[in-house]
Amino acid sequence: MTNLIFDPLIPLAALYTLAGFALAITAYALWRGLSGWALRGLGSIALLAALANPAFQREDREPLSDIVIAVVDESASQRIGTRPDQSATALARVQAEIAALPNTELRILRLGDGDGDTGTQLMTALAEGIAEEPRARIAGAILITDGQAHDLPLAPDLPAPLHVLLTGQSTDWDRRLIIKNAPAFAILGESITLTLRIDDQGAVPADIAGSASISIAVDGGDPQSYRVPVGEDLELPVTLPHGGMNVLQFQVDVTPGELTDRNNAAVVQINGVRDRLRVLLVSGEPHTGERVWRNLLKSDPSVDLVHFTILRPPEKQDGIPVSELSLIAFPTRELFVEKIDEFDLIIFDRYRLRGILPTAYFDSVRDYVKRGGTVLIAAGPEFGSADSLWRSSLGEIMPVTATSRVFEQGFRPELTDLGRRHPVTQGLEASAPEGGWGQWFRQIGITQTSGQAVMSGIDGSPLLVLDRVDEGRIAVLASDHMWLWGRGYDGGGPQLELLRRLAHWMMKEPELEEEALVATATGQRLTITRRTIGDAPGPVTITAPNGTTTELILPETGPGRYMAQYDAPEMGLYKFTQGDLSTVMALGPSAPREFEETIASEDPLTPIVAPMRGGFQTIADGTPDIRTVGQGRVASGRGWIGITPRGAYLTQDIRVSPLLPAWVWLLLSVALILAAWLIEGRRGRKTTPV
Template sequence: MIWSLSFDPLVPVWLLLTAAIAGAVVALVAALLRLRAWPLRAAAIALTLFALAGPAIEREDREPLSSIVAVVVDDSQSQTLADRAATAEAARAALETRLKALSGFEIRTIHAGRGDGAHADGTALFGALARGLSDIPPERVGGAVLITDGQVHDIPEKAAELGFDAPLHALVTGTADEMDRRLAIGKAPRFGLVGSQQLVTLQLQDRGLATGGDRARIVIRRNGEVIGEERVAPGATVDIPVEIANGGDNIFEFAADALPGELTDINNRVVVTIDGIRENLRVLLVSGSPHAGERTWRNLLKSDASVDLVHFTILRPPDKQDGTPINQLSLIAFPTRELFSVKIDEFDLIIFDRYVRRGVLPLLYFDNIARYVKEGGALLIAGGPDYSEGGSIYRTPLSTVLPAEPTGSLFEEPYRAEISDTGNRHPVTRGLPGSSSEPPAWSRWFRLVDSNVLEGETLMTGPEERPLLVLNRKEQGRVAVFLSDHVWLWARGYEGGGPHVPLLRRLAHWLMKEPDLEEEALRLTARGSEVIVERQTIGDSVGDIVLTLPSGETRLLTPTETEPGLWRASAPAPDLGLYAADDGTRKALVNVGPPNPREFTDVLSTTGTLADLTAATGGSATRLKDIGGDLEVPRVVSLRRAADYSGSGWIGFKSTDASVLKGIDRYPLFAGFLGLAILLGAVSMVWYREGR
C-alpha cells in the first residue's frame, strides 16, 4: 500500500500561478512595512492558494509481482555426448526445486538448441532466452541460468544486450579432463568434370589431455564404397585427390580413426558432396535410308546444349559408280575407320537411324560396336522397314547385344502407341504427357516392325501389344531399340502430335546413364527438418529401408508408393551430419547441415566462453561436479540489489519491486465543511490579530 499527495486545481493553472505571485508580493510588502499580523496574512494567502490547488491524499492498493527466473536448458546435439544430457536434466530438476522454495520467484523453463531447428549452424541459447522472456517486462526479470556445456555460439558482446538488468549464471556440464579428435574440411570443390580428379583439403585436430602422437588413418569412401585411405599426423593439413566417377552428386566421406578415450567420434567424419558435370556428351548419329523423319533425331540432339553431335547420312555406298567426275562430287566420304575403330570409345552414344547394310561398314566394325557396348557404351537403333529386311543391322555381329529379333513381318496399319505396365514404372516413359488418358492423347502411327524380345524391358507397345520400345543392359553398356520410324509424326504435329521431345530426350539420357533416370535406384535427400527416402523400381513392391542417423541410431522405414514405380518414406532429421539409407542392396547418403558444423567445431565443455558475460552481470560460470555419486548444484539465494550475485557454493537472483495496481483511494484535504472551516478560521485569525 502506497500513500501519496496529488493535486487537482479548481481554477486554471495560469490563474493559480498569477494569484500565487500576487499573494507573494502582498506578503512581501506586508513584511517590509512591518504590518501587524503579516505572518498570519501570508499563511492565510498560502492556505487559500493551497485549497485552490485541490490537494488530496491518494492511497494506491498494489499487489507485488513475482520475479521471473529463466532456466535455459541446452538441448543441442553436443549436449547428447557422454552423460551431459542426464547431468543437465538432474541439475534442472534440483535448481527448480530450490527456486520454488524461495518466496516471490517464478520459474520459466526454456529448452533451446534442438528446438531452434536441427539445421541451425551452432547452439543459440540467447536467442531462445530473448524469445522466452519477450512477454515479460524487463523490471520483472530476476535473473537467468544456462545449463549447458559452454559451447554457445550467439553470446552477446555486452551485458546490456541481454535486455534485462539481472544476474546471468551458467552451470556447465561435462568434465575438465575431456579430449576429442576432429576432422575438418579446409577446402573442397563444389563441381568437377566426370572422370577428373579434384583435391579435398582436410585438417586433423586433437584437443584436450593426452592428445597427439601417432599418425591417424583416414578412410575415404565414395557413395558408400571404400576407395582408399591416407595417414595423417595430428595437427597436419593434407590434400587428398578424389575422382569424380558419375554425373550428379558424388558423396565423399572421410573418416579418421577414433582417438582412444575421446569424447565422441561423430566429428571424426566429414562429408564432401561434389556435383559431377559431364563434358559435352558426344553422340554419333548415322542415318541410312532417307525418310520423312530423318531430321527428327538431328533436330532434337542439336537443340540440347550439352550434346556434341556428329551426324552422317549415307547417300551413296562406295560401290556405286555413275560416271560423275570425282572433282565434281560434293559428298564427304564416310570416315568409317576413324569413327568405328580409332575414335569409337570417344562417343557416349551411337544412333543408327534406319540403317541398311550397303557395304559401307565392314562386319568387323559392327564387332567393334558390340565390344564398345559391352564395355560401357550406349547404342540406339531407330528401325523402320530396314530392320525387318535382309539388309537389317540385326544380321551383323550387333545381334549379340540387340534385345529384339525381327521376325521379318511389318505391320502397316493405324495404331496408338501405348505405355506398358513396366513402362508406367520406368522413368523414361512414366508420366509422359497424354499417357494418362485412354486411349493416349497423342497421334496415331502407321508402321511397326514385328519382333521377338529376347531380353530387356518393353516400355511401349503397338497393336496387339507387340513390342515398340525395348531397353536392355548388356554387361556394362546399354541398348535401346525403337521398332518404328514414325515418331516424326509426333514432331510434325500430325493429329495433334505427341510427346516426342521428353520421350526421345529421356531415352537418350538413360542410355548415357543419367542418374535421375535409373530404373532401379535409392535416393536420399534432405528437405527442411526431415530426410526423404525415394526408392525407384520397375518391380511391384519394395522392402523396408534402414535409415542410419549420424549418431549411429537406426530407424526402419516402410515406403509407400506415391506414383507407379516410385516409393517414398520420410523421417525427422534431428541431428547434423551424415544420414545413410540402405535397402539391403543399395545405399544412399546425404549430409544434413553445413560441411563443418559449428556444433562440432569444439565439443569440449568449457566455462571460458561465458565467463566474461556472466561476470559483467554479477553472475558466475561454474562447472557442475559429481561428488560421491551426488550432483552438486549451487545453493540459491534471494537478494534485493548487490554487486555480486554469486559466491562459493551459491548463486543469487534479484528480488524485484515490480507490482500491479489494483485500485486507488483519494481523500481531498479541503473538501466540504472541513475545508471551509479551515479557510474561515485562517481569515478570522488575521482579522482578529489586526483588529487589536
C-alpha cells in the same frame, strides 16, 4: 502505508505564479520594514497550501514473492556425455536452495533443439520466460547450459543478476570435420576441388593429436580410407562419376574419448551436368526419317552432333565424273577408333554393311560399348538382309536377332507390362491422344534374346528393346517410322520425350535407373521412393544420425514405384537401405549447428552475463549456494550466486483523506492576513527621529 500527496485545485503553472507573487509581496513588505510581514507571509503560505490540496494516502499492501527463472538447456549438445546428469543435479540443487529462501518462487523453462538448424535459442527462451512474469518481481535468472548459444544478439535486459551453471568436464575434447568449400554443381569430366578440414577442440590427448583417418564414399558405395593431418586445410580434387545428383560421404574415424561422433561425418551433394552431349549419328541410305533425326538433334543446343552419312552408295552408277563428286575425306578412323570414347551416344540409323567402314571399326564400337559407351540402333528393312548390321561384330552385343521379315502394315506402338514400370517409358501413355498414339507403318521382325522389351508393335512383338552390356548399354528400335510422331501424323506421339529419356538412360542418369532408392526432403519430412521393375520390395531400413534404426513399409503408388514419407526426429545424416540398394541424405547439415562447438565454455556468454553482475559456476566443481544480495551489489563469488529481492507488492486498498478541511485553510489564511493588517495599522510605519 501512509504517504502525503498533493492534488492541486488549480494548474501547477498558476500555483507557481501565485507562489512567486506571494513571495514578491512578502519580500517587499520586509524591505519596507512593515511589522506584519511575517504574518503576511504565513497567510500566503496557508492560502497556497489550501490550493495545493494536501492529503494523506493510506495503502493496504500485500507483499508478492520474488521470482527466479531457471532455463535448462536440453538441446542436442546437452545430451552428450554426462551433461544430462549434471543438468539434473544442478537443477535439483537450485530447486532446493530457492525453496529454502523466504518469499521466493522458481520458474523452470526447458529448452530443446531449435527449428531447422537454428541451434540453441537460449536467449530467446530467457526473453520469453521474462515476458511471462511481472518484471518488478524478477529477482534473478539461472542458465544451466554448456555455454554454446546461437542467438546472443537477442539477449534481454534483466533487472536482476544473470548466472550460468556450466556443464561439461575440464578433460572434454572433440574432433570435427568441416567442409569449407563445396560447389552445388559440376561439369562431368572436369575436376573440381573440395576443401576439407579436421579440427580438434578441448583437452586433446597428446598421443592422438596430429593426424586422423578419413573415409570417402560416393553414392553409398564402398569407402576408401586415407590418413590426413589435423588442423590443416585439405584440397580434394573430385571428378563426378555420373550425371544427376552425386552424393559424397566423408567420415572421420571415431577416436575413443571423443565427446560425440555427430560432427565426424559430412555429406556433399553435387549435381553433375554435362557441358554438351556429344552424339555421333551414322546414317545409311538417305530416307525420310534421316532428316527428322538430324533436325531433332541439331535443335537441342546442348547436343554436339557429328553426322556420318552415305550420300552415294558404291553400287550407284549414274555416269557422273568422279572429279565432280570429290569431297573432303571423312575422318572415319579418327571418329570410330581414335576419338570414339569422346562420344556419349552413337546412333546407327538404317545403316547396312557396304564395305565403306572396315570390320575393325565395328569391333571398336563393340569394345566402346563394353567400356561404358552407348549405342542406339534404329533398324530399317536392311536389318534383316544379308548386309545387316546385326551380322557384324555389333551383333555379339545386341539383345535381338533378325528374322529377315519386314511387316508393312499400320499399327500403334504400345507399352509392354514391363514398359509401364520402366523409367524410360513409364507414364508416356498419359500424354497419348484418345485412341492411342499415332500409327507406324513398318516394323522389322526381331526376336528378343536378352534385355528388356519396353514397347511392342504388331501382335505384341518387341519394338524397343533395352539391354546392358558389361559397363555400357545398347537399345534396338525395330522400326524406322518414329519420324511420323515428329510430324504429328495421326495424332503423333512423344518422340522428343522418348528419345530424351532413352538417351539419358543410356548415359546412366540416376533418375532413370530401373532399380533405385531415392530420398528427398521438405523441411524435416523425408520422402523415400523405391523404383523397381521386379517384384514388390521389402521394407526400407532408416538409420538415424544417433544410430537408431527404423523399418518403413513403402506402399505402391504407381507401376514399379513405391513411396512413403517419414518425419525425421532430428537434423543430421540419414542412411536408407533396402536389399542391395542404399543411399544417404543429409537433413540440414550432416553435422548440425549444435555440434559445431561442443566443448563447454563461458566465453560466448561472458558479454551477456558480465553487465548483469552475474557469474559462472562449473557444475563439475560443485553446485553453488544461492544467497540474497542488495540491488547493485556483487552477486557472485566462490561457491555461491546471488539474487536480488525486489520487494514487490499488490495494493489491495487505497484511502485518501485531506490534511485539513478547506474551511480551516480559509480561516487560517484570513486570520493571518487580518492579524498582519491590524499590526501594521496600529503601529504604523516606523520613523526615524530628526
